[in-house]
Amino acid sequence: MHNSISQEIINELIYIAKQMEEMKLVNVLEGNLSIHDKGLMYITPAATRKSTLEPEMIAVFDADDNQIYGNKRASSEKVMHQVAYTIRGDIKAVIHCHPPYLTAHAICHVPLDYTCHPEILVQFRDIPVAPYGQPGTREIIDNAKPLLKNRNVVLLANHGVLAVGSSLEKTCQRIETAEKFAQIASICRSLGTMQNIPQAEIDRIMAQEIET
Numbered sequence: 048m049h050n051s052i053s054q055e056i057i058n059e060l061i062y063i064a065k066q067m068e069e070m071k072l073v074n075v076l077e078g079n080l081s082i083h084d085k086g087l088m089y090i091t092p093a094a095t096r097k098s099t100l101e102p103e104m105i106a107v108f109d110a111d112d113n114q115i116y117g118n119k120r121a122s123s124e125k126v127m128h129q130v131a132y133t134i135r136g137d138i139k140a141v142i143h144c145h146p147p148y149l150t151a152h153a154i155c156h157v158p159l160d161y162t163c164h165p166e167i168l169v170q171f172r173d174i175p176v177a178p179y180g181q182p183g184t185r186e187i188i189d190n191a192k193p194l195l196k197n198r199n200v201v202l203l204a205n206h207g208v209l210a211v212g213s214s215l216e217k218t219c220q221r222i223e224t225a226e227k228f229a230q231i232a233s234i235c236r237s238l239g240t241m242q243n244i245p246q247a248e249i250d251r252i253m254a255q256e257i258e259t
């Protein structure tokens with residue numbers, strides 16, 4: 048094995064991928080996770096049930112896009128991950144998946160606005176919808192780029208969600224929290240209109256720096 052490849056990172060990727068499958072946030076054909084460390088990108092393979100992942104199935108790419116480890120083909124959304132790391136030099140993890148409530152919002156082009164909820168507003172500000180891009184192409188991430196520059200979670204029109212963060216655990220938590228709130232927003236719409244928290248409170252939160 049290439050001596051700069053970290054077994055610890057491979058294990059972390061598998062652990063979180065399996066957790067996400069248990070939470071039904073990814074499945075066999077959907078969802079890909081990556082970690083970027085010391086110039087290498089570790090990413091889940093294409094068309095593989097996350098619960099069956101073994102260390103040798105994780106694809107590792109060097110800075111020149113050569114696959115230096117892994118006995119499977121990388122996720123077809125590899126480019127989305129690679130470009131996300133160039134857009135945001137401060138991140139170490141990327142997750143793309145299709146959880147039901149977030150994907151429903153992406154399909155209907157309905158952004159999530161959190162001015163109704165202080166704790167979610169602190170984390171996300173909002174989750175906008177990036178214009179449609181063809182799956183498996185660079186178009187997706189190019190369209191999401193302007194939004195991803197100052198946010199950690201973006202919906203991808205007619206497709207799913209993209210999240211980034213300073214660790215894979217934190218990025219996974221973002222997807223989990225965003226999916227839960229997308230479910231709550233769906234319930235709220237059937238009850239009435241979501242009411243904002245006071246403007247002074249929104250202003251106070253918006254003045255805070257957003258965590259990576």
Ligand SMILES: [Zn+2]
Nearest residue numbers: 078144206207
């Ligand atoms: Zn997808």
